[in-house]
Amino acid sequence: MAVGIARVGDEVDADRLGALIAELDAGAERWAVTSLEDRAGLLRRTHAAVSRAAADWALTAARIKGLDSSSPLVGEEWLAGPYAALTSLARLASTLDDLAAGHSPLRGLRFHAAPGGRRAVDVLPLDATEGLLLHGFRAEVWFPPGTTDQRAMLTAGLGALRVGESGGVGLVLGAGNITAIPPLDVLYGLVAHNRAAILKLNPVLADMAAPFEAAFAPLVEAGLLRIVQGGADVGGFLAHAPGVRHVHITGSVVSHDALVWGTGEEAAARRAAGTPALETPVTSELGGASPIIVVPGEWTAAELAFQAEHVATMRLHNGGYNCIAGQVLLLSTDWPQREAFLEQVRRALAAAPQRPAWYPGSADRSAAALAAYPAAERLGADGGRLLIDVGGEDAGAMGTTEWFAPVLGVVDVPGTGKAFLDEAVRVANDELTGTLGANVLIRPDVRRSLGAGFGRAIAALRYGTIAINAWTGLGFLLAATPWGAFPGGTREDVGSGIGVVHNALLIDGAERAVVHGPFRPFPASVLAGEPALSPRPPWFVTARTAATTGRLLTGFAGGRAPWLLPAALAAAFRG
Known part of the structure; x- marks a missing residue:
């Protein structure tokens, strides 16, 4: 018991x-x-x-x-x-x-080349059921340069x-x-x-x-x-x-460091001496200021609205109390649709269902964000959702503080195409705290136009999970993808953590997971030539039938009845 x-x-x-x-x-x-x-x-x-x-x-x-x-x-x-x-x-x-x-x-899974001399293995879908449930989504695990397919196969299994x-x-x-x-x-x-x-x-x-x-x-x-x-x-x-x-x-990093080093003057002295308060090995999953990189393109009105809901979901899922919540929206100053997209984001944040600020300390963290950025817009029926357009200035506290509250920042990056993407990757790597997850929204035609440069940019992003036209929260939900910070965290500089969890294929030595999703929901995806039958995902905060879909999917996953799967899919399409 x-x-x-x-x-x-x-x-x-x-x-x-x-x-x-x-x-x-x-x-x-x-x-x-x-x-x-x-x-x-x-x-x-x-x-x-x-x-x-x-x-x-x-x-x-x-x-x-x-x-x-x-x-x-x-x-x-x-x-x-x-x-x-x-x-x-x-x-x-x-x-x-x-x-x-x-x-x-990993037997029977497809290995293939990944940018930068890496190898990768496809881990979604692993069976027909996953292919149906998440049609149009896929996920791969990248290995560090030098890892061979044979080594990955032989070492999968761990304990x-x-x-x-x-x-x-x-x-x-x-x-x-x-x-x-x-x-x-x-x-x-x-x-x-x-x-x-x-x-x-x-x-x-x-x-x-x-x-x-x-x-x-x-x-x-x-x-x-x-x-x-x-x-x-x-x-x-x-x-x-x-x-x-x-x-x-x-x-949080604060909790990790208090455990490992202690607090106050004791912690500073221990760090200086290299003598942690806790010698026991520690692994961790911590947070950060996760970026949402929006690559400029010619978006339709429907695409602007859908991806704005996507951004609102990244920020407001679970009330905003997620280590993987999207926090910094990186937009191009040279994108003609910047203001139109930002207006749709503003509407999506305001219109998302209201919920209590249930996690302790939320009000204090929101107040601190308001103190740092007095011009913040207060959205929603209770004004509890903050949209902070930092513009072209340094991200400052927006990039170095994990607010763990319904706070979304907007930071400007110049350029279009490859120039924008490369600079956005630099900002995400160098100016935002943490390496847990990064999100990239890009129209398929723009992605094709970037060619191999797109892959190189993704390889340059130092994040444990990268979601392309998806939310990194899906990487958390998937059993097969390793979940954790980008490798390199230490006790002295833990970042978003050390080690991975989930990883149900027991892959050894993964560098990152990369999740891909459809840019548009069904039926717009099919009409645009994108082979994806996914409706608005049930994890969207705007999905009206999410409770029914979640209950039915859980029943199906629990093995209660096969008919629950088509019922769940029908509920998702109604949402």
């Missing part, structure tokens, strides 16, 4: 936590010698438990975030909650099946290639915004690194303990998971506890 924290006065119950760590260490030893077939079986039993708990999970998350149960926005809680967990569990189990049969998880080797106990400091994040981090540690996990829930998601207890009961019963509650003191105690061999944190 889920385990709460017992306290004596204001002190953490060290004996109780120590006993939990011992139980998990024994569980990790058992897991290490468990056959791959039996590991896959446990994941499938967990998949069934998640399916049974899915409604409680999604609706509890909606209540935490103050959503009316009839709101289309509840669809976010289905898709970024139980649906993401179900698809990840299914793909991880399939990967273990492949390895048990002596096959690489599952090391049966008999225990990774011990890992501490997962859970995120407080997206409910799939904590369990997905647990699952990745288990399968990729042979680690049992003690999951400390973020206090914001404290009420998720009961749904998680039911959903992941098979892992708890196997001694591979314990769920605890508590604040920073509990997290700090566990990070330093004997028997904890690894820590994974999802949050």
Whole structure:
């Protein structure tokens, strides 16, 4: 069962936590010698438990975030909650099946050249169902220059290639915004690194303990998971506890650095001396000021409106409380449609469904943005959405602060075509904090006109996930794509984090994921010669049937009935 924290006065119950760590260490030893077939079986039993708990999970998350149960926005809680967990569990189990049969998880996938002497492998779609659900979308994983197809094939499998080797106990400091994040981090540690996990829930998601207890009961019963509650003191105690061999944190750079280096004068002294407060290995998924690069072209009125909704979604999904939220819109000063597009963005931000500012500290962060940019436009019925047109000036705080609130900045970049794109890439790399995800919107004819220069520009973007005519949030949702910052983060300069999660094909040494989507929704896509049957995606904040679509897709992913898939597709088209 889920385990709460017992306290004596204001002190953490060290004996109780120590006993939990011992139980998990024994569980990790058992897991290490468990056959791959039996590991896959446990994941499938967990998949069934998640399916049974899915409604409680999604609706509890909606209540935490103050959503009316009839709101289309509840669809976010289905898709970024139980649906993401179900698809990840299914793909991880399939990967273990492949390895048990002596096959690489990448067997049969298409490898091809990527810019800069790289190799890449296509990971979406992996089957006919994905091809139908996400028709017109595709995703690939790029490897660093010098990686061969053979090496990628042979090393895919990670911890599952090391049966008999225990990774011990890992501490997962859970995120407080997206409910799939904590369990997905647990699952990745288990399968990729042979680690049992003690999951400390973020206090914001404290009420998720009961749904998680039911959903992941098979892992708890196997001694591979314990769920605890508590604040920073509990997290700090566990990070330093004997028997904890690894820590994974999802949050902010501030939280990471406080954990690793301490705070105040102590932190400065430790940094100077190179002696961190925490010696235990730490991986992390942190945020940043994610760019949305809009490459100039001749857009129709419908394209301007659709992509403005796309931008609004990148900023307002989950209320704006996403590490991967689009924050800085890079527009060309030489684009004749700049003002027309910005007006559509303004309308989309204002018209998106209202929701509570549910994440703690949102008002203070918005106030800080207003203080930094007094001319900010206040949009929406409550004026809580900020559009800040920085213009041609230095991005300043807009580029160096992750607002984690409904704040969208606009920064001007000169030029058109390749000149614009190259300068926008430079700004994204050099003037915006973080390397988690970057978005690029480009008309297909403009992309073709850039030829190989477009690929070189994408290769130059130093981001862990790049979405072209898509949102990097889709890269988070996909089970197969590695999720994390661009390689290179260190304890001293962590950026958007160290390491990856998700990665259900257990790819070793990926450099980045690149997601491609259709520039236009169906039917405009087909009429324009773009082979994509996708309607307005259900993760759009403007999708009117998102709650129904999310519930039906989750039911289908849970294996309840095949007819739920066409029903979900029909709901998506109605949206």
